[in-house]
Amino acid sequence: MEEVKKDLLVIAESIREGRTSRVPMGILFTGPMGTGKTFVAEAFAKECGLTTIKLKNFRSKWVGATEGNLEKILNVIRAIGQVVVIIDEGDRAFGNTDGEGDGGTSSRVIARIKEFMSDTSNRGRILFLVMTNRPDKLDVDLKRAGRLDRKIPFLYVQTPEEVELVARALVRKNKIKTDVDLAAIRDGFSAKLVGYSNADIEAVILLANDDAARAAGGDAAVLAEHFLRAATDYFPSRDAELLEYMELLAVFETSSRRLLPAKYASITPEELDARLRQLRLIVGGRR
Ligand SMILES: Nc1ncnc2c1ncn2[C@@H]1O[C@H](COP(=O)(O)OP(=O)(O)OP(=O)(O)O)[C@@H](O)[C@H]1O
Ligand SMILES: [Mg+2]
Incomplete structure (x- = not known):
């Protein structure tokens, strides 16, 4: 990013x-x-x-x-x-x-x-x-x-560290009050959110914020327990095959391998093409 x-x-x-x-x-x-x-x-x-x-x-x-x-x-x-x-x-x-x-x-x-x-x-x-x-x-x-x-x-975040970068930005963007160091709760929080979209990560953070407000009033700071609970609670609604299809299309279109995460940096055009064909049959006209 x-x-x-x-x-x-x-x-x-x-x-x-x-x-x-x-x-x-x-x-x-x-x-x-x-x-x-x-x-x-x-x-x-x-x-x-x-x-x-x-x-x-x-x-x-x-x-x-x-x-x-x-x-x-x-x-x-x-x-x-x-x-x-x-x-x-x-x-x-x-x-x-x-x-x-x-x-x-x-x-x-x-x-x-x-x-x-x-x-x-x-x-x-x-x-x-x-x-x-x-x-x-x-x-x-x-x-x-x-x-x-x-x-x-533009792909989904691939590592807990990346999740934390996005999550911190979202905490700032949504003006959420908290002193929690997200890296300190990595196992229970960001590690669970790898592969989520930024929109999903935002939803988790807002859920934690709601939870904090319910527990201690609208002005309460969000504590580690709220982040942890939200990460466990949140259930992303998703069509995994459609999302993989979109992700691979982005990989396929990209004009520079430098911008790809490690996971895709070594994929061959043949492998990519074969998987895209497979997915195209599955997802058909879904949106
Ligand atoms: N790097 C970031 N830092 C902070 N917030 C972000 C970041 N990236 C995305 N967001 C937030 O995540 C949410 C989803 O992002 P966005 O709407 O830009 O996705 P999109 O790729 O345009 O999706 P779509 O294909 O559905 O249009 C938004 O609320 C956005 O503000
Ligand atoms: Mg958009």
Whole structure:
């Protein structure tokens, strides 16, 4: 995670300083739900020192409106320059456009955005940041080099130490009162949460906080016993195969092995492909 943030800030600096050849046209964040894609994108938007624009629901919002509106928006983006354009839930935005019954406006709008994204005269001035947990549903030509040419995997935390890093950040984020050193209760706490999503870890912490409030009032500090109980109590609702599928898709898409945890650093493309095929049959159209 820290590695990813550092890479992103270097890219932002290259944009600010006009070293365009160092800047990717677009970045794709992939990984299962709750791994922090949206969180990191928002943190980057705040810290990068560039204007950021979020394109939201453009299917429902712009499709049907005149395509001229889209042109206006693209012109504004181009005029701003040095701008990061963020598109969350990219598979929904850019997924299959068949059968939408809008007379083809939808596919024209998307085609126009894709064309805009691959206009290399914008390199270094406009950076696209697209997030998805289903990169397999993204249009293939979006993923080809020259559009989203840097792909960053977001995976579930792999070690108790990583769980503790995320948990500490979440304690701060949620302004939870506690003096507990999480490393001191590693066996009963973070070791149990390995493989959980950041969203699950957040749920465990909030559960501990509720528990503390129930025991000693709303202002009470969270004690070790509350964290331990919450870690045992919490039952993540999950579809293990779908999550493994999303995780392996992220590994498959990644453009750099350096960003992969040890568990995947030595996987061969053949092994990966075989497991993905298997899972694809199992998960089919699940979401
Ligand atoms: N590094 C982190 N530090 C603190 N909080 C985090 C971190 N990463 C994620 N979170 C929190 O975990 C939760 C899930 O993260 P987020 O919504 O970014 O996941 P996501 O990858 O975008 O999931 P989805 O694919 O479902 O959109 C959020 O509440 C977020 O604030
Ligand atoms: Mg998200």
